[in-house]
Amino acid sequence: MRNRRIARWLGAAPLLLLMAQALPAPALAGAPRSAAATINSGSVDKVMADSLATQKLAGGVVGVMKGGKIVLVKGYGMADLEDGQAVKPDTIFRIGSITKQFTSAMLMMLVERGQLSLSDPISKYFPDFPHPEGITVRHLLDHTSGIHSYTDKVFMASRGWREHDTKEMVSYIAGQDNLTDFPVGTEYRYNNSAYVMAGAIVEKLTGKPYAVALDEMIVKPLGLTDTVYDDERTIVPRRAKGYGLRDGKLAYPVALSVSVSGGAGAIRSTATDMLRWHEALFAGKVVKPESLALMIEPAKLKDGRLTSQARKPGPDGRAPMDYGLGLGVGTRDGHRLIGHGGAINGFNAMLYTYPDDGTSIVLLTNTDGGANELYWKVAQAWLGSQGGATSK
Structure with missing residues (x-):
C-alpha cells in the first residue's frame, strides 16, 4: 500500500522510483539548453533583479534541474558586500533546515541496516x-x-554565539525549564531540538561525529563536492558572507555559532549539490522506496488528523503543507511539491522538487528571510512559463 501511495505521489515520470529506473547523471549546463529554458531563465533574471533592486537582498543562486539534467545555475548579487565579491554559480551558502532531510535520510539508512526502528523510544x-x-x-x-x-x-541571547558539541546541546535541551510544550502526539510544532537529538542518534549508532557520518553515508557515495557539516572557524573559498536587515538596511546578522544547529541546520552547500542531492534521493539512490515513502507520508496526530489540519494558515492565507520525516509535501499553485526551506542567521534557502513537472528548483540566499517570498516568485517564473498553474 505504501509503495502505491508513493507511486501516486511522485507520478509516472521522470521519477520512476518503484521501477528502480535511475535518472540520467546530472549534467551541469553553463547556459540554458533550449529556447524554452532561455525564456524561463529570462523570467527568473527579472524576478531576481527586482528583488536586488530593493536593496534588502545581498545575493543568491538559483538552480533548476529538469528531467535529471541541471539546466540552470546562476548567481545574482553579492557574496561579500564589503569586498565587492559577486555571487557565482558555485558560491557556498549555509542551507539551514534543509539539513533536516539529510538527518532523516541517514536515520532511514540506519533503519534499513537494522540498527534503528522509528518506533524506538x-x-x-x-x-x-x-x-x-x-x-x-x-x-x-x-x-x-x-x-x-x-x-x-533566551538561548540565542545567552548561548547562541558560543560553540557547542552535540552532547552539550542535548544536555541543554534536556535541562530546559519548559521541557515540553504539549503531550506527545497531540500537536505539531516545528522543532529544532528534536533534530539536534536525531543528529545525536546518528552519532550514537555510527560511533562517529555527524560531520563524518554525513560525509561517509551521503556526500562521498553521491559525489557531492561542496556539502559539508559547517564550521565557522574554517576558511572556505567561495563561501558567501551572511547578512541581515537592521533599520531596513543590509547589515551583519546577530552572531551565531553554526555548531548549535547540529542535525537541525548545520550543513553548508551549493545549488548544484542541492539539485544533485534531490535527484539522488528521488531516484532511489539514497534510501529504498519504502523508506522514501515514509519520509513523504504526511504525519498524523493521535486523534487521526493530519498535522496540517491542526495548524493555522500561513501569513499569506495559504493552507499549511503536510510534513513527513524531514520533508514537507503539498500543492502550491496547482503544482505538487516535496522539499524544505532553511533559515539560519544570515542565510535563507529553499529546495523543492515538483514531481509532475519533472523539475527541482533551489534558491540559496545570504540574507535573513531572503528566500521566503522570493523562492515562490522564482518558481512561478520558471514553472509558469511552461504552461503550469501560476500564483493568483
Whole structure:
C-alpha cells in the first residue's frame, strides 16, 4: 500500500522510483539548453533583479534541474558586500533546515541496516532524558514530540554565539525549564531540538561525529563536492558572507555559532549539490522506496488528523503543507511539491522538487528571510512559463 501511495505521489515520470529506473547523471549546463529554458531563465533574471533592486537582498543562486539534467545555475548579487565579491554559480551558502532531510535520510539508512526502528523510544538513546514517556524516534522526525525547541530568545541571547558539541546541546535541551510544550502526539510544532537529538542518534549508532557520518553515508557515495557539516572557524573559498536587515538596511546578522544547529541546520552547500542531492534521493539512490515513502507520508496526530489540519494558515492565507520525516509535501499553485526551506542567521534557502513537472528548483540566499517570498516568485517564473498553474 505504501509503495502505491508513493507511486501516486511522485507520478509516472521522470521519477520512476518503484521501477528502480535511475535518472540520467546530472549534467551541469553553463547556459540554458533550449529556447524554452532561455525564456524561463529570462523570467527568473527579472524576478531576481527586482528583488536586488530593493536593496534588502545581498545575493543568491538559483538552480533548476529538469528531467535529471541541471539546466540552470546562476548567481545574482553579492557574496561579500564589503569586498565587492559577486555571487557565482558555485558560491557556498549555509542551507539551514534543509539539513533536516539529510538527518532523516541517514536515520532511514540506519533503519534499513537494522540498527534503528522509528518506533524506538528516545529513552533507548537518551537514558537520562527527563520525562521521555511515549516519545519515539518518529515523533522527533515529524515534529510531534512536544519537546520544546531550544531556538528561543533566551538561548540565542545567552548561548547562541558560543560553540557547542552535540552532547552539550542535548544536555541543554534536556535541562530546559519548559521541557515540553504539549503531550506527545497531540500537536505539531516545528522543532529544532528534536533534530539536534536525531543528529545525536546518528552519532550514537555510527560511533562517529555527524560531520563524518554525513560525509561517509551521503556526500562521498553521491559525489557531492561542496556539502559539508559547517564550521565557522574554517576558511572556505567561495563561501558567501551572511547578512541581515537592521533599520531596513543590509547589515551583519546577530552572531551565531553554526555548531548549535547540529542535525537541525548545520550543513553548508551549493545549488548544484542541492539539485544533485534531490535527484539522488528521488531516484532511489539514497534510501529504498519504502523508506522514501515514509519520509513523504504526511504525519498524523493521535486523534487521526493530519498535522496540517491542526495548524493555522500561513501569513499569506495559504493552507499549511503536510510534513513527513524531514520533508514537507503539498500543492502550491496547482503544482505538487516535496522539499524544505532553511533559515539560519544570515542565510535563507529553499529546495523543492515538483514531481509532475519533472523539475527541482533551489534558491540559496545570504540574507535573513531572503528566500521566503522570493523562492515562490522564482518558481512561478520558471514553472509558469511552461504552461503550469501560476500564483493568483
